[in-house]
Amino acid sequence: MRGGLMVLEQIRTDNRVQIVLGLLTGIVFGFLLQKGGVTDYGVIIGQLLLTDFTVVKVMLSAVLIGMIGIYAMKSAGLVRLHCRVGSVGATVIGGLIFGAGFAILGYCPGTAAGAVGSGALDAAIGMVGIALGAGIFARLYPRLNRSILNYGTFPADTIPELVGIRAGIIVIVVAILIAGFLYMLTVLGF
Secondary structure, X not given: OXXXXXXXXXXXXOHHHHHHHHXXXXXXXXXXXXXXXXXXXXXXXXXXXXXXXXXHHHHHHHHHHHHHHHHHHHHOOOOOOOOOOOXXXXXXXXXXXXXXXXXXXXXXXXXXXXXXXXXXXXXHHHHHHHHHHHHHHHHHHHXXXXXXXXXXXXXXXXXXXXXXXXXXXXXXXXXXXXXXXXXXXXXXXX
């Protein structure tokens, strides 16, 4: 196991390797989004109209796998978590920006990028808007960070810290809840 840790430390310090791994991960992520059907505008609109739950199924499956995977890697000492302090202000601003963009475009940033890879022109135009919006936010960030983004700082960085329960127990409980909800969606024909 020690050799694996040394390789991970080398990756953490090599910017080129990180860029290549990030690009490859992004390509795989986009491919999986496309294969899961969530880059299709009709599927996304169906989710918003509560007639097609493909997006929820894909997202919850990703959360389930990611949660278990990160917990297992953290327990094995393969990853270090870097939590950023959250706040009500940042959550509200982020939610409003995300929601407005989603309502206007019909895609979230990830599904828009995947749709561009599938040849969707509307998503490509939307990606320009996403880039412009990110630039505007970056320009306003120093001012926002001094004011609204830090309003109402959360009392803890993670759910286990917040509720005072070990992370492994939270992972098990949430995994059971997600698996049960996914099963219920399947049984109900969604």
